[in-house]
Amino acid sequence: MELVSKYQVLERASKHFSKAEYERAxxxxxxxxxxxxxxxxxxxxxxxxxxxxxxxLGAEALxxxxxxxxxxxxxxxxxxxxxxxxxxxxxxxxxxxLFKEPLNERLILENGILYDDFQLLVQxxxxxxxxxxxxxxxxxxxxxxxxxxxxxxxxLVDHNFNDMAMNYLENALNVFPNEDRLLxxxxxxxxxxx
Numbered sequence: 638m639e640l641v642s643k644y645q646v647l648e649r650a651s652k653h654f655s656k657a658e659y660e661r662a663x664x665x666x667x668x669x670x671x672x673x674x675x676x677x678x679x680x681x682x683x684x685x686x687x688x689x690x691x692x693x694l695g696a697e698a699l700x701x702x703x704x705x706x707x708x709x710x711x712x713x714x715x716x717x718x719x720x721x722x723x724x725x726x727x728x729x730x731x732x733x734x735l736f737k738e739p740l741n742e743r744l745i746l747e748n749g750i751l752y753d754d755f756q757l758l759v760q761x762x763x764x765x766x767x768x769x770x771x772x773x774x775x776x777x778x779x780x781x782x783x784x785x786x787x788x789x790x791x792x793l794v795d796h797n798f799n800d801m802a803m804n805y806l807e808n809a810l811n812v813f814p815n816e817d818r819l820l821x822x823x824x825x826x827x828x829x830x831x
Contacts, residue, residue, distance in 0.1 A: 643673050650682065654700060659690040677715035678707070684722055695783070695812050702815065721811070750776050752785045766796045787818050794822055799829060 650665030666683040669676055681703065688696035699721065706714030750758075755768070755778045762768045772778070780786045786809070793802035803826055809819050 643669055643676065643679075647676075647678060647682075650679075650686075651704070654682070654686055654689070657689075659686050662686045663690070677719070678711070681715060681718045681722065685718075698813055698816075702813075705815075750778055752778055752780045752782075752789065765792050766798075769793075769796070769798070783813075787816075787822075790819070790822055794825055794829075797829075799826055802826060 646665050646669050650662045650669070653659070653662035653665060663683060663686045666679045666686060669679040670683065673679065682700070685696050685700045685703065689700070699718070703714060703718045706717060750772065755772070758772075759765050759768045778789065780789055786805075790802055790805055790809070793799075793805070802822070806819060806823055806826070809816070810823070813819060
């Protein structure tokens, strides 16, 4: 029985992923894993593909990050990505469980307010700081989009919620280490602390 050309199939899978053809990408990763069960690249990419298929935020960014890392040092890239995936595992399960519940039930359980609704409150009160201080101890702001998250972080920094912004930024940079807007916010915070 002839083994498949691992590198050709991995390249094909990567192209499918880039085109958001996740099922085809996953099929190709499975082909590689069948003949090369110890392929860390195929294993990690299969997990990232499954994340993308299930709508996990940031799966595409992690895939791109992994691809860039692999061009420099594939062994280190494999180790780094395995650690990221392991650290996200519990939160991924928690997030996927949350998204199975209807929205209203989820909001009741999480005792939260959607970011769009929070923004409406800020507009109504015309004061981000006061609105945020009024809800921060009793309600969570639920953010599901990366753009909204960056907007929220920017407002935290602009309104001097520096410690909170730093905590969020540190976690966000673990997932999106090369996101320019996050790096600019980090630099802005550093300037404020000088």
